[in-house]
Amino acid sequence: MNQEENVQGQQPTNGASNGHHAERNGNGQGSNTLTTRQGHPITDNQNVRTVGRRGPTTLENYQFLEKITHFDRERIPERVVHGRGAGAHGYFEAYGTVGDQPIAKYTRAKLFQQKGKQTPVFVRFSSVIHGGHSPETLRDPRGFATKFYTEDGNWDLVGNNLKVFFIRDAMKFPDLVHAFKPDPVTNRQDAERIFDFISNTPEAMHMITFLFSPWGIPANYRQMQGSGVNTYKWVNEDGHGVLVKYHWEPLQGIKNLTQPEAEKIQAKNFNHATQDLFDAIKSGNYPAWELCVQIMEDGEHPELDFDPLDDTKIWPMDQFPFLPVGKMVLNKNPENYFAEVEQAAFGTGVLVDGLDFSDDKMLQGRTFSYSDTQRYRIGTNYLQLPINAPKKQVATNQRDGQMTFRVDHAEGQNPHVNYEPSSMNGLKEAPKRGKDHTPHYDANLVRQKIEKTNDFQQAGERYRQHEPWERDDLISNLVSALAPAQKHIQDKMIELFTKCDPEYGQRVADGLREAAQHQSAATNNELKDEKAVEKAEELSQEARPY
Known part of the structure; x- marks a missing residue:
């Protein structure tokens, strides 16, 4: 059964019609295409939009904000x-x-x-x-x-x-x-x-x-x-x-x-x-x-x-x-x-x-x-709330909202003025202390990965810096966690561990191989036990008088 048939054959869990999940969009893409909650296809789900490849993110990052x-x-x-x-x-x-x-x-x-x-x-x-x-x-x-x-x-x-x-x-x-x-x-x-x-x-x-x-x-x-x-x-x-x-x-x-x-x-x-x-x-x-x-x-x-x-x-x-x-x-x-x-x-x-x-x-x-x-x-x-409130006077023009229990105002502030600027004894801007930090940007607005990723060097260094007992525990924990996973996931992780450090990858691979052998032996023993039980039942049946 292909994926589309499988989706159509499933019953919706909430009682509503779920047939739209099997439809294809206007670009001919299948139902597994990632979209926003508005249905917009997402072409880049890896990177926020920044000013240049190293610049700050922007408030109009709608996909990210949603x-x-x-x-x-x-x-x-x-x-x-x-x-x-x-x-x-x-x-x-x-x-x-x-x-x-x-x-x-x-x-x-x-x-x-x-x-x-x-x-x-x-x-x-x-x-x-x-x-x-x-x-x-x-x-x-x-x-x-x-x-x-x-x-x-x-x-x-x-x-x-x-x-x-x-x-x-x-x-x-x-x-x-x-x-x-x-x-x-x-x-x-x-x-x-x-x-x-x-x-x-x-x-x-x-x-x-x-x-x-x-x-x-x-x-x-x-x-x-x-x-x-x-x-x-x-x-x-x-x-x-x-x-x-x-x-x-x-x-x-x-x-x-x-x-x-x-x-x-x-x-x-x-x-x-x-x-x-x-x-x-x-x-x-x-x-x-x-x-x-x-x-x-x-x-x-x-x-x-x-x-x-x-x-x-x-x-x-x-x-x-x-x-x-x-x-x-x-x-x-x-x-x-x-x-x-x-x-x-x-x-x-x-x-x-x-x-x-x-x-x-x-x-x-x-x-x-x-x-x-x-x-x-x-x-x-x-x-x-006391645990979150600053231990100094708070004076804002923000008011009300759910669970408010006080007005943040300054002593002598005109209670009728909850805006700024005002010439009627409202709140004033604080004087600046020091010069502003004004970094300069001259770049296009892009979605782009950091260029120097170097994903494996420091991971390998960390592996080698671990004490021997820490490395032993690391390998044991990884093998235990990966053993039930599908083989293609195991193989991909071994590949990544090896890129970090050859010994790292080899030890995980050896551990997974040994775990598989133990599992196979345990399965065989279970089958032997089941056959022994079946044989005993057969002999018992033969020994019974009619």
């Missing part, structure tokens, strides 16, 4: 991703320098300028794919989101425990999450679906080499690294901008789990990381992290074999060293989990003066998506 806004609303009321979380309050203390340089050389952000200056923070740790009551021992990236309540308003540094990501273009984010989420039919996470996507997404090999090693299961939240993952900018008083990456380094040390270790913990406690964080703070064993940055001049950097705006890549530490800028300490547990942890809302676009966006495609896509999700998940006035 795709991501629908994705943002796929779960009610739990987060679409990062559903399981734990949190704590604390403070960030600035060093006043970046390396051996005064930090004002690179950024005018006030929270960094003065040595010893403390800024209140709230941190939410989370797992990404699984739901709100899932075990904290599952293999999954971990979220590491920090809200700084600065004197200039809030700054959210939203990242993960791992320094890279699966994809480099925000257009692919819903597809990635769909592949890792449970099958929409069986409601079970399916490794075949995951590797079907990954085998067609070579840029993910670096992340996969992290995720399926012990780095994919942090032992707890206290001994876990954090990373902003995206590339941001710092801007100084003169308006000069540099690219920057953020990294949290745990002062408690780093600890990860092998798969057997995780399973042993999960058998007794699926809340172990939340419990560990809460108990440590309660006992006065306050966890701390040092915030380090990597700094790079903006530009294409022809000396690098990758694009520095690519989130699947790590900036080499020997060329761009980690420079400490401050320390964070968590010293207070939440008093109400729902009010403080569940309703905490973060967004990559929440930046203060001196911090800015780069042209990182993932960053620009996330910046729209995160805040859009929070307005949908929590409500229009989610920023009036």
Whole structure:
């Protein structure tokens, strides 16, 4: 039966006629042609539209906006991703320098300028794919989101425990999450679906080499690294901008789990990381992290074999060293989990003066998506909730909406004036601090991949940097996950692993071959057992008197 016949022969699950799925469009394309929800055929589902191949994305990215806004609303009321979380309050203390340089050389952000200056923070740790009551021992990236309540308003540094990501273009984010989420039919996470996507997404090999090693299961939240993952900018008083990456380094040390270790913990406690964080703070064993940055001049950097705006890549530490800028300490547990942890809302676009966006495609896509999700998940006035509200005066001309309970106004402001400009004692624009950062673009508006992809080199380096026991766990986990997959998916993954490192690919291939032999032997034994039972029944029948 061909695909069209199969579709026509199926009964619609919702009782409505489904015959239109089998129709062909005006271009003679079959029913499997990808379209928007308006029915427009999609010719490029890989790249957002940018000003030049490295320029910023544009607001008229209708295909992307429609795709991501629908994705943002796929779960009610739990987060679409990062559903399981734990949190704590604390403070960030600035060093006043970046390396051996005064930090004002690179950024005018006030929270960094003065040595010893403390800024209140709230941190939410989370797992990404699984739901709100899932075990904290599952293999999954971990979220590491920090809200700084600065004197200039809030700054959210939203990242993960791992320094890279699966994809480099925000257009692919819903597809990635769909592949890792449970099958929409069986409601079970399916490794075949995951590797079907990954085998067609070579840029993910670096992340996969992290995720399926012990780095994919942090032992707890206290001994876990954090990373902003995206590339941001710092801007100084003169308006000069540099690219920057953020990294949290745990002062408690780093600890990860092998798969057997995780399973042993999960058998007794699926809340172990939340419990560990809460108990440590309660006992006065306050966890701390040092915030380090990597700094790079903006530009294409022809000396690098990758694009520095690519989130699947790590900036080499020997060329761009980690420079400490401050320390964070968590010293207070939440008093109400729902009010403080569940309703905490973060967004990559929440930046203060001196911090800015780069042209990182993932960053620009996330910046729209995160805040859009929070307005949908929590409500229009989610920023009036205490956990999300800045610890400074808020005065806007925005009003009302669902669940509003106060008017954001300044002392002495004319309550009749909720617009600007006004000569009747309304709100005024704030004075500028420093020069604007004004990057220049002279390029066509295009849909185009980053040119220097180099998908396999850093993945291979990561494989070789793993300790022997980490490599063993990585291969074991990959073989277990890939063994049930169709052979063409296995073969494609072996090809990609081999491009990363020949030994890497060979070990996965050998493991899959051995797993297939074991499965074949087990099947043969089952058949022999079945035949033995049948023979015994036959003999029993013959021995019975009539």
